[in-house]
Amino acid sequence: MPDLSYAAAGLESLGTPSLWAVTIAGVIALLVFDFVITRRPHEVSLKEALGWSAFYIALPLAFGAWIWSEFGSDRGFDYLTGYLVEKSLSVDNLFVFMLLLAAFAVPSPLAQRVLLFGITGALVLRGVLIALGHAALQILDFTFLIFALILLFTAAKLLRDALCGHDQEVDIDRMRSVRLLRRIMPVANKYHGTKMTVRVDGRRTLTPLALVVVAVLATDMVFAIDSVPAVYGITEDPYLVFATNAFALLGLRALYFVLHAALSRLVHLTYGLAVILAFIGVKLALHWAHGIWSGVPEIPTELSLLVIIAVLTIVTVTSLRATRRAVPDHKDVIPKRR
16 A cells, blocks of 8 residues: 655655754743733733734744745645634634533633633643644554544534534533542532632532533543644644644633634634535545545645635625624524534
């Protein structure tokens, strides 16, 4: 069977040991800084959220410009396209985070703390999955086909849910992670600031904050299943896959507060993401087939970028038009996500 690995295609990963070290150190430093500035819970103003969102958009764009100038336009297109895909999926993830925060009645000042724990867990989990995906690509020549099937299945599920008009619901009592924690330890009936555990009547007790953090981490596992294959559909370079995931996730805390009121208006986003995931799935399948039958065409990254931008633009415009007259409460109408 032909070798479809990245190295076999005559391409080397950008991730030298020093670049990996600097990137991971930078990600950790940003996370630590975020935890430091949120150590004292407070209401996040729109001005503060906009400022941090601007920073976390400017940073990956500047990094992309550096990739473009140092390694050429092909790698630059790979990075920018992968980042756009990840950012789109991360916005969709905010829908579920919003529901979880509402279901657990998380006080507004604690919301950003919960989001940070979720972002940290997502980065660790996706780092592991990126490494496993890269190893699979080197060993199994049909890994691309597996990734394609995962994306096509997810796209079909998203489209079915959107067409059926299902709304996402969060039932805390039915969540396995919550039920397991409640069996292990008692749970306090109120929040105690940023504390995960407190002593009640001399007994160590979990706070509701611990439950919602575990619930968010559990949902991160589901999100990563299609997120990592989606970026591998754009580039096979594990360094670029990690960089796009990291930059997309790091800005979620601030983006949540910017888009909190607007998320409920993006009623067609699920349709757009279904199209994007299906498109990347087809791209992966064609890439796998091209390695076996050279006559099978491949979809260039430049075309992928144009398609993704066009789809996101269309669903944003149609969503805003559809909700122009009546803006539903975000707690009541949320498109279903997996």
